[in-house]
Amino acid sequence: MGTNSYDFELDKIKELIKNRDARRVGLQLPEGLKTVAIEIASEITKDTGAEVILSGSSCFGACDVDEKLERIVDLLFHFGHSDTFSFKKRKVFFIELRSNVGIKSVLEKAIAELKGDCVGLVATVQHVHALEEAKILLAHAGKRAVIGKSKNLKYDGQVLGCDFSSATVPCDEILFLGSGSFHPIGLALYEGKRVIAADPFTMQINIHEPDEQRKKRYIAIGRALDAKSVGILIGQKCGQFNLNEAAALRLKAVHKGLDAYLIALEEITEANLLGFKVDAFVNTACPRLAEDFVHFKKPVISATEFEVVLGERDWEDLWQ
Ligand code: SF4
Structure with missing residues (x-):
């Protein structure tokens, strides 16, 4: 996908750089858009004279601002997410990458898949400006x-x-506008509703059923029930750091007779966990x-799921 599909707000970026007399700026792009990073960097340098440093680290979410890069630049532009984790007072600017692609055709395909007359309408930030148009198109098709x-x-x-939280509305189905399966799978899992995912870029429609997703989590929790030792994972990315919760979980685990250890990681990957000799990870x-990590040799469960293992939460209350 090229730069034409999204609004990179390059004029705004260049103006900010000039107004703030920034001499060195950082650019952080999500994985799928690193292919256009060089193009953007060279335009910024040509038009502002500022030196650009590209972040080569992972960029999976709004939680994932490259703090090390932020320390060595005058301004950091983080693309693809909106400000969510209170970076407002810092020198980080979020470029939301709004889509320039129309939604009418993909929405018509999605409407054909709806079973009921009422649907919760949601989108990633790239398409959130198209939701009102989608609502009107749905109304024309007799859907609320x-x-x-x-x-x-x-x-x-x-x-x-x-x-x-925006998907918690009194409708039995959810219509999601956006790309990939990450968001619609989560919607089906946590909201417990059938999700129709419509991708305006690829024009593809995918349906996600809640029972399929929940079954995978029940299996992971079931595997963790026999654990005698656990590693409690602490994410070191700025918006994922949750030391207090991890420390509290470790104490609870020890109280229940488990061996429990805190493990801090920047990148939580299967390879990074392999060496630790524990039965499960939280x-x-x-x-x-x-x-x-459903295919990982050892089970990896969430903090909420661990409460089921500890006997502090009923299985039925997992998604409350
Ligand atoms: S915590 Fe996870 S889901 Fe939330 S923004 Fe970060 S990567 Fe995305």
Whole structure:
């Protein structure tokens, strides 16, 4: 995907650099858009004279601002997410990368998949400006669309992999506008509703059923029930750091007779966990990470799921 599909707000960026007399700026792009990083860097340097440093580290979410790069630049532009984790007072600017692509055709395909007459309408920040248009198109098709308020995010109807509060509306289905399966899988899992995912870029429609997703988590928790030792993972990315929760979980685990250890990591990957001789891992970083590890040799469960293992939460209350 090229720079034409998104609004990179380059004029705004160049103006900010000039107004603040920034001599060195950082650019942090999500994985899929690193391919256009060189193009953007060279335009910025040509038009402002500022030296650009590109972040080569991972960039998976709004939680993932490159703090080390931030320390050595005058301004840091983080692309693809909205400000969510209170970076407002710092020198980080969020470029939301709003989509320039129309939604009418993909929405018509999605409408054909709806079973009921009421649907919760949500989107990633890239498409959140298209939700009102989507609501009108749905009304023309005889469907009532509800755009819910988000508790923590900037826009109504906006969802993040760890914040689906705008999807909690009184409709039995959810229509998601955005790319990939990360958000719709999470919506199905946490909201317990059928999700119709419509991707305006690829024009693809995918359906995600809650029972399929929940079954995978029940299996992971079931595998952790026999653990005698656990590693409690602390994410060191700025928006994922949760030391207090990790320390409290370790104490609870010890109280229940388990051996429990705190493990801090910048990148939580299967390879980084392999060497630790424990029976299971409990993740306190990105709450969605455990879902990526369903095929890992040892179970990785979330903090909430660990409460089931500890006997402090009923299975039925897992998604409350
Ligand atoms: S914590 Fe996870 S889901 Fe939330 S923004 Fe970060 S990467 Fe995305």
